[in-house]
Amino acid sequence: MEEAMRLASGILVWMIALMVLAVVIFQAIKFILLAKDAGKEIGMAKHEINSALKTGAITAIGPSFAIIIVALSLIPFLGEALTLMRIGIIGSAPIESVGASLGANAYGTELGSAGFNTQAFTAVVWTLCLGGAGWLLFVALATKSMNKLEKKVINKNEKNKKIMMVVATAAMVAAFGNLASAEMVKGMEYIVAVLVASVSMFILTALADKLQRNWIREWSLGLSILVSLVVGYFII
Amino acid sequence: MAMREEEVGRAVSSTSNSGMEQFHARAHYWGRLTVWAALILTLSLPIVLSFFLGHHPGWNVILSAFLAYAGIVAVVWVLEPLMYYTILGVSGTYIGFLTGNVGNMCLPAAASAQNAIGVEPGTKKGEITATLAIGAASLVNKVFLIPMILVGALLVSRIPEHIQQVFPFILPAIFGGVLAQFAMKKPIYGVIGLVIGFVINLTALVVYMKMLLCIILTITICLFLEKINEAKASV
Numbered sequence: 001m002e003e004a005m006r007l008a009s010g011i012l013v014w015m016i017a018l019m020v021l022a023v024v025i026f027q028a029i030k031f032i033l034l035a036k037d038a039g040k041e042i043g044m045a046k047h048e049i050n051s052a053l054k055t056g057a058i059t060a061i062g063p064s065f066a067i068i069i070v071a072l073s074l075i076p077f078l079g080e081a082l083t084l085m086r087i088g089i090i091g092s093a094p095i096e097s098v099g100a101s102l103g104a105n106a107y108g109t110e111l112g113s114a115g116f117n118t119q120a121f122t123a124v125v126w127t128l129c130l131g132g133a134g135w136l137l138f139v140a141l142a143t144k145s146m147n148k149l150e151k152k153v154i155n156k157n158e159k160n161k162k163i164m165m166v167v168a169t170a171a172m173v174a175a176f177g178n179l180a181s182a183e184m185v186k187g188m189e190y191i192v193a194v195l196v197a198s199v200s201m202f203i204l205t206a207l208a209d210k211l212q213r214n215w216i217r218e219w220s221l222g223l224s225i226l227v228s229l230v231v232g233y234f235i236i
Numbered sequence: 237m238a239m240r241e242e243e244v245g246r247a248v249s250s251t252s253n254s255g256m257e258q259f260h261a262r263a264h265y266w267g268r269l270t271v272w273a274a275l276i277l278t279l280s281l282p283i284v285l286s287f288f289l290g291h292h293p294g295w296n297v298i299l300s301a302f303l304a305y306a307g308i309v310a311v312v313w314v315l316e317p318l319m320y321y322t323i324l325g326v327s328g329t330y331i332g333f334l335t336g337n338v339g340n341m342c343l344p345a346a347a348s349a350q351n352a353i354g355v356e357p358g359t360k361k362g363e364i365t366a367t368l369a370i371g372a373a374s375l376v377n378k379v380f381l382i383p384m385i386l387v388g389a390l391l392v393s394r395i396p397e398h399i400q401q402v403f404p405f406i407l408p409a410i411f412g413g414v415l416a417q418f419a420m421k422k423p424i425y426g427v428i429g430l431v432i433g434f435v436i437n438l439t440a441l442v443v444y445m446k447m448l449l450c451i452i453l454t455i456t457i458c459l460f461l462e463k464i465n466e467a468k469a470s471v
Contacts, residue, residue, distance in 0.1 A: 007291065016281045020274055024334055025378055027270040031331050032371035034262050039364045041255030048353050049368060055349040056369030060376040063341035066406040067377065068384045075385070084385050085278070087336070099305045106301030107293050118285075119293040126282040126293075127301040133275055134306070134313030139333045140271040142317065144264050147326045166462050167455050168322045168358025169418070170425060172347060174454035175323070176415040177429025178447050179339055181437040183408035193405040194412030201416035205351075217352040221344060221413045228409035229402045236401055 004121040008079025017085035055218045062225040074100070077111040078124070086128055096128060103127030189236060196231045200224040256360050260326050263367075267330030274334055312444045319451055325363035328370055335374035340407060344414045345373035351417045424461065429454050 007013070032053070039049050071087045074097060078086070086096050101111050103124035109115035111124075154161050184191045201224045208216035286292035316338065317329060323343065324332050332342040347357075349369030355361040419426025432453050436446045 007285070007289070010289075012284055012289070013281065016277060016284070020277045021378065021382070023270055023274045023277065025375065027266070027331060027334055028371045028374040028378075030266050030270070031263065031327055031367055032375075034259060034266065035327060035364050035367040035371065038255050038259035039361075039368070041258075042360050042364065044361060044364060048365075051352050052349040052365045052368035053372040055352045056345040056372035057376045059345040059348045059369070060341055060373035061380070062406055062410055063337065063344065063373075064377045064380040066340065066403070066410075067337055068381060069403050069406075071381070071385060080385055084382065085281075087381065087385075095309060098308065102304045103301040106297045106304065118291040119297075122282060122285040122291040123293040123297050123301055125285055126298045127305050129278045129282050130298075130302050131305045131309055133279060134310060135316065135333050136271050136275045136278075138313050139317050139329060140268050140275065143267065143321075143326060143329050146318070146321050146329075147260060147264070150321075163459065163462075164322070165356055165358040166458055168362070169356065169422060170429075170455040170458035171319070171322045171451050172343070172357055173415070173418045173422070173425045173429035173458075174432065174451040175320075175339065175343060175447065176347075176411050176418065177426075177431075177433030177454065178436065178450040179433075180408065180411035180415050181430065181433035182443075182446070183411060184434065185437045186408075189405065190408045193408040194415075197409040197412035198416035198419070201413045202420060205417070205420055214352065218348075220351075221348045221410070221417075224413035224416075225406060225409040228412070229405055232402045232405040232409075233399070 004116050004118050005079055007118045007121055008082055013079070013081045017081040020085050051214060051218060058219055058222045061222055077116075082125065082128075086132070099128045099131045100124050189232065192235060193228050193232050197224040197228040200227040256363075259364075263327040263330060267327065271330060271334055315444055315448055319448060323357060323366075324370070325366060327367040328363065331367065331370050331374060335370070335377065337377070340410060341373055341377060342370045344410050345369040347414050347417060351421075425454070425458055428457050432457075 036049055067087060071083055074083045074087070078100060103126065104111045104113075104116060104120055106127070107120040107123040109117075109120050150164070154164055180194050184194050201220055204216055204220040204223060208214065208220065317333060320332065320338055320343070321329055324338075324346070328342070328346065332338045335342065346366035346369050349365050350357055350362055353361075353365055355365050357366070415426060415430065418429075429450070433450050436450050436453075439446075441449065
């Protein structure tokens with residue numbers, strides 16, 4: 001176990017983890033610059049571009065905390081470097097922990113047990129990295145085809161463009177309807193958390209409209225999460 | 237590399253005057269480049285551990301672990317990018333799946349930004365807004381993640397127990413808040429999404445099937461409703 005953890009925080013593991021992270025950060029910056037240019041060309045105002053960036057940044061604060069909490073639970077088993085690499089890209093924490101225990105089990109041991117040696121750690125790394133490669137491979141290979149298909153559908157006529165908008169909005173609502181419901185079936189406290197955040201969002205958005213203050217809109221999700229957590233604190 | 241990108245951009249802009257086409261061409265170029273780079277880097281880690289540092293656990297172990305894992309996630313490799321493409325668009329797909337946490341971070345960021353500016357998903361402006369928001373979200377996420385992983389274990393253990401108890405409510409709060417954003421713009425969509433989501437979550441389906449089913453059903457019903465509305469309007 002100790003040997004495996006020493007390997008997990010070795011210089012090579014750190015180097016590769018940091019390089020992966022560098023790619024992710026580079027990509028985010030590159031895409032922001034590309035989108036800024038394209039935004040100007042299609043007639044987005046400067047304040048709209050800034051507002052999009054600001055809202056994205058603010059909205060990420062709440063989820064980041066949730067992600068960190070789960071990430072921290074993986075560190076004792078995977079070490080800091082691998083956790084950073086797996087959570088920093090594609091990974092979502094619950095799935096990664098399933099993959100990690102499958103890797104350890106295949107070697108005939110368990111995460112965190114005394115028999116978890118360097119080879120077991122390597123088996124876990126193989127499982128997580130091969131498993132995560134699937135998403136990246138599909139995105140690298142298929143996004144262009146999906147784009148072509150979408151263009152074909154949209155370019156046919158004006159009506160298809162409107163249908164695409166309905167599809168996009170409905171897909172978004174469905175995704176969040178499902179995600180929220182999956183939480184709500186966990187218990188009464190979770191239902192309250194969903195409801196309080198929803199009500200806060202209603203109030204904040206109404207307030208933003210009435211006062212004509214855009215910053216309220218930009219902070220609305222962050223504030224709704226906070227209100228919901230405060231209420232949650234008092235009911236448990 | 238930069239030159240090739242310029243060429244790609246110019247070749248497209250000469251055949252089409254749309255700034256969006258050029259944006260997509262560049263997004264494909266940089267998106268693929270970065271995703272392939274990440275793919276090669278992640279796979280190099282186990283190879284280095286196995287064959288350069290000599291900790292190879294044996295192919296049998298790797299294969300049986302991978303097959304067990306793939307049995308769970310292989311369907312999702314394909315389904316997730318397909319499902320979220322209509323929402324994320326070209327650039328959002330590249331950036332969202334590389335940075336990860338699509339459902340709990342990228343989508344809320346995109347949706348809130350579109351709401352703040354007042355643009356619809358599925359439009360040009362909507363896609364650019366989503367990309368800007370997801371890019372900013374990804375950077376903020378890394379800014380939090382890196383120091384927290386380095387010193388976080390110490391810090392979090394210092395947070396009093398009774399405050400730690402509210403952490404499980406972060407996710408439901410995010411989802412409830414974003415759902416309300418949509419419900420205010422399209423109340424009927426919101427109700428449909430929530431009702432279908434709730435019913436599906438009472439069943440024992442696997443997680444990704446729940447999501448897929450919910451998206452397909454909601455889209456179908458919303459399209460059907462729009463059609464009825466149109467028919468009414470034209471009468």
